[in-house]
Amino acid sequence: MIVLTGLALLSACSKKDNTAPSSQIRIDSITASVNPVVAYDTSVITVYATGVNLQYGWVVNHGKIKGSGTTVKYSACQSCRGLNTITCRVFNETGEVSDTIMVRVTPWHSK
């Protein structure tokens, strides 16, 4: 029991590398090809950033993100209706910066 709990707690602890803010990275803009987007449809999200050896991380509070790097696809189902936040994290060895874009998901309806 103790071993199991220890294992469980251990696996719950995960940390991202170097999350300190960096002055050497700048996010110029984040764009969405479609906004608002209908449920079950997709919107292409692109980040424009300047810096050296940049890597990109993506998070959304409702819906799904497919792909990686500077351009990803966002899609959402009917249960994700509303104003959703997509956060892009741009990072390198100096640290990271992040910015968000709000995408509204509207209900799906028969065509």
Next chain:
Amino acid sequence: MLQTAKYLLILLCLCTGNKAFSQCCTSGNPFISDAEQPALQSRILTASLNYRYSHSGKYYSEDSRFTELPFQEIAYSNYTELQVGYGITNWLTALTDIGYFVNKTLQTPGVDSYKGYGIGDLGLYAKFNAYSNSRLRLTISPTVGVKFPVGVFDQELENVQLPISVQPSAGSYRYLANLFISKGFGKVALAGFASYEYSQLIESENFYYKYGDQWVAALYFNYRPWKRFTIDLQVRNEYRTKSTRENDDIIESSGYDVVFFTPQVTYAFKHDWYLSAYGDIPLHKYCNGIQLSFGYAVSVRVTKKIDFIALMARKKSAGPNGSETK
């Protein structure tokens, strides 16, 4: 009674027909649906290892199949769970379980899939032997418990966060209470089970979400045709209220009302080893709005039971050199 059992089985099989679907993805451990057991006697330990495969691939709108979407989506998972129960006294049993997802996958054919994996939630429960009458073969066992979100949540793959539906852990505490009543008649036992689960708000780094409350009611029919072989037939209703998101907005396409039929067979081997196999088959599904609906699930369970009092009595009766005393 045997005739009644046969008719019930035939009726349920006819009802299920070719409707074999699977359970939809939600975060956290799935509801393990094998036949519920009463509280254990003092100093009895049971340990079970459960494997479960679930699969779903059909969208539903209310109680009808929804086929208008221009794509297909499949959700499936391979899940294992370790459960341990110990009878502390004749009236109190402590139970714990921990789950591990080998995979929890959401797939659109032709497109890369989302795959979550890792430890799910840790459950701790206290089960009480509120009433037990061996002459009447009647037991009443209420349970209270908590599921701790100790496992993996906010899981990312290549720096892209996975959707909430494939996160292994529920991401929040869940509190539950249930009641199990069983009555035996000869080779047959009938049982009832009612459960309520409250999910706390998920307020993680990336998610703000609250699952609706869940109610489960089940009726069990248990029959032992041979000494070592048991058949359980279960009809279970799972009902979940709608979820909420930021600003307490109700998510209309969430929550469901599903009736399952769960047949189960158990074989008791020597030395208190048990092997069970069971499956979940939805008989009726109602999904609010449009949702990927429940499908089928199949499970296998191995259980070992240890009676420490009997073990000690056996040791005592054995002589100092290990030979049986007379």
